[in-house]
Amino acid sequence: MDEVQSGSRTAELVLGIIGGVFGLIGATAALFLGAGFNVDSAMTGGLFSILFSIIAIIAVVFISKNPKIISIVLILSALVIFITSGLFGFLGAILILIAGILGLVRK
Template sequence: MKRTAEFGLGLAGGILGILFALAGVFFGEVAQSLAVEEGGLVAGLSWIALLFSVLGIIGAVLVRKKTVLASILMLVAAIGGFVCISFFYILPGILLIIAGIMGLVRKDKGLPE
């Protein structure tokens, strides 16, 4: 099966996740420069969310060959990114969760059940 929907949603979620994580890094660094207590923590967690976004992109790329593994990677990326930077990761997280669930639930055409 082509798995185009899962690929597109996963790729979009991963790219948006990278952009939002970089925005979190920016806000964390600005807060740190303004001597806000948790600014460094926000920046650090945003870097980790960026790594989860890359994991989501890897899952999107693998979805056509290893569907179950790729779907699990996208779900882990969505949950991990949301845990790290919560509000900033809502849209990428939703896209990655939808792609991951579709990858796990959809069956290939032509294969007996």
């Protein structure tokens, strides 16, 4: 089986940043939808999604320094974003998850 070539982490960086931005957009939508309908759980979920989207964006910048730990942080952030914002954060969570998996697979 061929091993994945090591090299730059551009794919993880781009996917992580784009996923974080989409996560922020989805979390903001969930936050305002929750505020509009006065649903506390949606507002809390939106705030957690915003927090973990920002964590994912900051973490992905350091992907080349320690790729294994940052990849685990990205995967956990993706799971939290998907759980807390539901379908609003789906696209962002998927992109962050792919970036995290790529970081783990590459050597």
